[in-house]
Amino acid sequence: MSTPASNANPTIPGFTGQLIGPQDADYDEARQVYNAMIDKRPALIARVSGPSDVAAVIAFARDRGMTLAVRGGAHNGAGLGTVDDGVVIDLSLLRDVTVAPSARTVRVGGGCTWGDVDAATGEHGLATPSGIISTTGVGGLTLGGGLGHLTRSCGLAIDNLLEVEIVLPSGEQVRASADEHPDLFWAIRGGGGNFGVVTSFLFRL
Numbered sequence: 001m002s003t004p005a006s007n008a009n010p011t012i013p014g015f016t017g018q019l020i021g022p023q024d025a026d027y028d029e030a031r032q033v034y035n036a037m038i039d040k041r042p043a044l045i046a047r048v049s050g051p052s053d054v055a056a057v058i059a060f061a062r063d064r065g066m067t068l069a070v071r072g073g074a075h076n077g078a079g080l081g082t083v084d085d086g087v088v089i090d091l092s093l094l095r096d097v098t099v100a101p102s103a104r105t106v107r108v109g110g111g112c113t114w115g116d117v118d119a120a121t122g123e124h125g126l127a128t129p130s131g132i133i134s135t136t137g138v139g140g141l142t143l144g145g146g147l148g149h150l151t152r153s154c155g156l157a158i159d160n161l162l163e164v165e166i167v168l169p170s171g172e173q174v175r176a177s178a179d180e181h182p183d184l185f186w187a188i189r190g191g192g193g194n195f196g197v198v199t200s201f202l203f204r205l
Contacts, residue, residue: 014056018047038079047090051199055171061087073137104205112138126205129154143192158189165200
């Protein structure tokens with residue numbers, strides 16, 4: 001059950017990111033998504049600074065019976081990255097990209113767009129399968145499978161995903177890969193954002 005925006009508590013214990021509510025001047029800009037036909041009004045937008053913030057927001061929403069949405073690049077056509085009268089976990093501050101050319105891997109923050117990734121990997125003449133629009137979020141595209149220009153030669157984005165760091169609905173922070181939590185790793189590759197909030201991805205280049 002959702003809680004009306006007017007009843008939303010603007011503070012979250014242990015939260016270190018940025019909270020934006022309907023009373024804030026930047027609220028209308030912060031709630032926008034790529035599809036301009038989607039015009040939802042969250043009770044609270046939580047721009048998280050890391051996994052601990054994600055866990056705190058999940059607990060906040062669960063304790064109050066509020067609907068929770070997760071937004072990376074905000075490109076989902078149906079507007080699943082936002083919600084009326086609920087809480088949005090906004091990953092846009094998690095934009096670190098770390099390329100390891102010798103290992104041929106790239107670690108990507110959950111709020112990155114594919115443009116961020118391509119710019120960083122391109123400096124080394126490397127790439128990983130991604131989408132076709134640079135402003136698409138890494139998280140949404142990857143967890144849904146990940147079709148792109150390199151798919152025929154290199155497979156889907158999920159075929160090149162090596163590891164994730166994910167916050168589970170319980171608030172537990174885990175690493176999932178072929179060796180750690182393999183069932184979870186299998187499930188998220190194509191299962192969308194139904195199993196937790198991914199804060200970091202490791203891809204093969």
